[in-house]
Amino acid sequence: MKQLxxxxxxxxxxxxxxxxxxxxxxxxxxxxLNTLSIEIRDNGCGMDNETLERVTNPFYTxxxxxxxxLGIPFFKMGAxxxxxxxxxxxxxxxxxxxxxxxHTDHVDFIPLGDIASTLxxxxxxxxxxxxxYKHTRGEKEVLLDTRQLRETLGDISLDTPExxxxxxxxxxxxxxxxxx
Amino acid sequence: MxxxxxxxxxxxxxxxxxxIRADHxxxxxxxxxxxxxxIAAGARPVLNAFVELAAKHxxxxxxxxxxxxxxxxxxxxxxxxxxxxxxxVTYVKMTAExxxxxxxxxxxxxxxxxxxxxxxxxx
Ligand SMILES: Nc1ncnc2c1ncn2[C@@H]1O[C@H](COP(=O)(O)OP(=O)(O)OP(=O)(O)O)[C@@H](O)[C@H]1O
Numbered sequence: 176m177k178q179l180x181x182x183x184x185x186x187x188x189x190x191x192x193x194x195x196x197x198x199x200x201x202x203x204x205x206x207x208l209n210t211l212s213i214e215i216r217d218n219g220c221g222m223d224n225e226t227l228e229r230v231t232n233p234f235y236t237x238x239x240x241x242x243x244x245l246g247i248p249f250f251k252m253g254a255x256x257x258x259x260x261x262x263x264x265x266x267x268x269x270x271x272x273x274x275x276x277x278h279t280d281h282v283d284f285i286p287l288g289d290i291a292s293t294l295x296x297x298x299x300x301x302x303x304x305x306x307x308y309k310h311t312r313g314e315k316e317v318l319l320d321t322r323q324l325r326e327t328l329g330d331i332s333l334d335t336p337e338x339x340x341x342x343x344x345x346x347x348x349x350x351x352x353x354x355x
Numbered sequence: 356m357x358x359x360x361x362x363x364x365x366x367x368x369x370x371x372x373x374x375i376r377a378d379h380x381x382x383x384x385x386x387x388x389x390x391x392x393x394i395a396a397g398a399r400p401v402l403n404a405f406v407e408l409a410a411k412h413x414x415x416x417x418x419x420x421x422x423x424x425x426x427x428x429x430x431x432x433x434x435x436x437x438x439x440x441x442x443x444v445t446y447v448k449m450t451a452e453x454x455x456x457x458x459x460x461x462x463x464x465x466x467x468x469x470x471x472x473x474x475x476x477x478x
Contacts, residue, residue: 176395185394192423246391292403299406300389300421327359331366336410336419338365343403345357 176249178288179213179277184296185246186215186273191301193219195270198297202287202310204279210259211287214274222265231263250275257281291346294319295339302334308346310353317349382416383462384437385409390424396431397450404454405434408462415462430476436461445473 176182183200190198195217203212222230230247251261254275265271277284294308298321305325310317319342321333328338387393387402402421409417427433430447434454437443444467446457453471460466469475 181394181399184389184399185391188389188394244391245395249391249395289399292399295406296389296399296402296421299402299419324359324362327362328366329370331369335365335369336406336413337369338362339406340410341357341362341365348357 176253177285179253179285180288180290180293182246182250182253183213183215183290184293186250187217187293187297188300189246190215190217190219190271191297191304193217193221193271195219195304197305197307199307200309201307204310204312206312209278209280210276211279212274212276214272216270216272218270221267221269221271223267227263227265231261247273253277253285256283291343291350294346295343298342299334299339302332312353315353317346317353319346319349381439382418383439384435385417385419385462386422386435386437387419388423388425388431388433389421392424392428393431393433396428396448398432400451401432401434401449401454404451405458408455408458412458412463417462427473430473433473446471447473447476 176185187198187200197218199214199216201214201216204210230244231251232248247263250273254261254277257278258281259276259278261275263271263273290308290310294306298306306319306321308317308319324333324342331338333339385405387398387405389398389402402419405417405419409415409419425433427447432449434446434449434457435443436446436457444461446453446468449471457468457471460468
């Protein structure tokens, strides 16, 4: 992956496949410590202990088309390469939390990149699921909650192309303010 | 600055259109592979290029959807175009630029862009 937002997309796609109804993507930056933490939480089917143990091992997947599940190992590796950490917790029937922490001043830190595209892709692919995206740095915050958008949209679906493009532009504008 | 008021305006515009076309059987479907292999190879900008083009050309009735890994990871990003009554066309090693070309020539112009199809990549 060239951007962390691609890792986030990949990990959150697993939450979609796990039939979650709510997926939260939480980013927290600490500019004093030069760290970034990412956490993806879902209320999907969860994993049993055996799956959980094997899931960070690149030779494990439940898919049959290819023998190697790479999403979680990639995510973990990206964080550890910056001297950061990885954690995963999951409970069958309750959900899963997957998180990473990065040292943003490390040479191997890859940028967040185009998070607006990631959200547009996730929401467009699973318009029935609720997504919360929150990125904080001190007092500053970028926040998107599809439950709030739904209130405005009524019975117009979130995967309407015009709506997805609005979401992308909305996120990008929030980031313009966030980064200045 | 984008606002929820703008989103409400999109809703009102869409409301007028909903219900006019009850069945979507004659839609063209564009399916983009979005498993780890696809994403790592750059599928996200390809998908979003198609979403944007579909929004621009609503008269073409194109739906853009995502799928998992179809087992040809070395050819990712992979895109399948399914038009009613026609054979499925599989495009491989796609980029956002190639997506724009496929949309223009194939979806709008009716001509398959053979050089990007899997048949050509195999040779
Ligand atoms: N949030 C989740 N909830 C439930 N099960 C999960 C979750 N995330 C991962 N899993 C399980 O772990 C397996 C491995 O996930 P991983 O992302 O590493 O690879 P994959 O999704 O199988 O394939 P790909 O590499 O194409 O994404 C999944 O197939 C799934 O069974």
